[in-house]
Amino acid sequence: MSKKININDTCICGSNRPSKKCCLMEFRPSIPEPKTNLRNHKCYASVSKDCSQKISKEHYISHSILKELNSKGMIEVVGLPWADNKKTISTNALTSKILCSRHNAAHNLKAQQRRLNHFVKQYNNIRPHEALDMKTPADCHDFSNRPFPEKIPNFHYDTNYKILKVTKSGAVRWKSYYWVYVSAALRGKHVAIEDIGNGIWKVFFRNVFLGFFNEKHLRNKQQSTRLETNLV
Numbered sequence: 001m002s003k004k005i006n007i008n009d010t011c012i013c014g015s016n017r018p019s020k021k022c023c024l025m026e027f028r029p030s031i032p033e034p035k036t037n038l039r040n041h042k043c044y045a046s047v048s049k050d051c052s053q054k055i056s057k058e059h060y061i062s063h064s065i066l067k068e069l070n071s072k073g074m075i076e077v078v079g080l081p082w083a084d085n086k087k088t089i090s091t092n093a094l095t096s097k098i099l100c101s102r103h104n105a106a107h108n109l110k111a112q113q114r115r116l117n118h119f120v121k122q123y124n125n126i127r128p129h130e131a132l133d134m135k136t137p138a139d140c141h142d143f144s145n146r147p148f149p150e151k152i153p154n155f156h157y158d159t160n161y162k163i164l165k166v167t168k169s170g171a172v173r174w175k176s177y178y179w180v181y182v183s184a185a186l187r188g189k190h191v192a193i194e195d196i197g198n199g200i201w202k203v204f205f206r207n208v209f210l211g212f213f214n215e216k217h218l219r220n221k222q223q224s225t226r227l228e229t230n231l232v
Contacts (some may be wrong), residue, residue: 039051050102051100052100124136125137166182166183182205182229192204200212
C-alpha cells in the first residue's frame with residue numbers, strides 16, 4: 001500500500017522542505033482572482049467586465065502608424081479571446097483603447113503558470129481517463145518513498161585505483177599514446193581503473209564495473225580499443 005503523505009512532513013524527494021512547499025506544490029489548484037465587474041472603456045477587453053481602472057500603454061500604437069496600415073481609417077482585428085468573430089474598428093479607437101493593466105498582466109509568465117496549474121489540477125485530479133478505467137491519474141499514482149537528492153554527491157574512488165577522465169570522444173587516454181573507448185555517455189566524467197596483473201585492467205564508473213582492457217593489445221595509436229566484458 002502507498003504511504004499517505006502529510007503536507008507538513010519533510011518532502012520525500014530529499015530537499016528537506018515541507019511537502020506543501022516542494023513536490024506537492026505543483027498539484028495544488030490555483031486560486032483565481034475575484035472578478036472586478038468593471039468595464040474600462042479604454043480597454044479592448046472591456047466586454048469581459050473584468051478590467052482595472054489603470055490603463056497600460058505597453059502596446060500603444062500611434063495614429064500615424066495605423067493610418068499607414070489603412071488609409072480609410074478602419075482596421076480588422078481577429079484572434080481576440082473576448083471577441084467571437086472578426087471585428088472592424090476605427091484606427092482612432094486603437095490610439096486610445098489599449099489594454100487595462102489587469103488584462104495586460106494576463107500575458108505574463110505568472111498568469112500563464114496559473115492557467116497551466118489549473119489544467120494540471122483538472123487533468124490529474126478531476127477528469128477521469130478511459131485508459132485508467134475512468135479513474136484519475138492521482139488515484140492511480142503512488143509517490144515513491146525513495147529519496148532523490150537535488151544534487152548528486154561526488155564519488156570518491158579507492159586510493160588504489162588510477163583515475164582517468166573521459167574525453168569528448170568517449171575514450172580515455174592511456175600512456176599518452178593510446179586510446180581506450182569507454183562510453184560517449186560518460187564524456188567529462190572520471191572513471192577508475194584497477195590493475196589485476198599481466199597487463200589487464202578493470203574499468204569502473206563509480207561502483208559499476210564497465211569492462212576489461214589489455215594494454216598488451218594496444219597497437220594502433222590512431223584507433224581506440226574497446227572494453228571487453230569477459231576475459232578470454
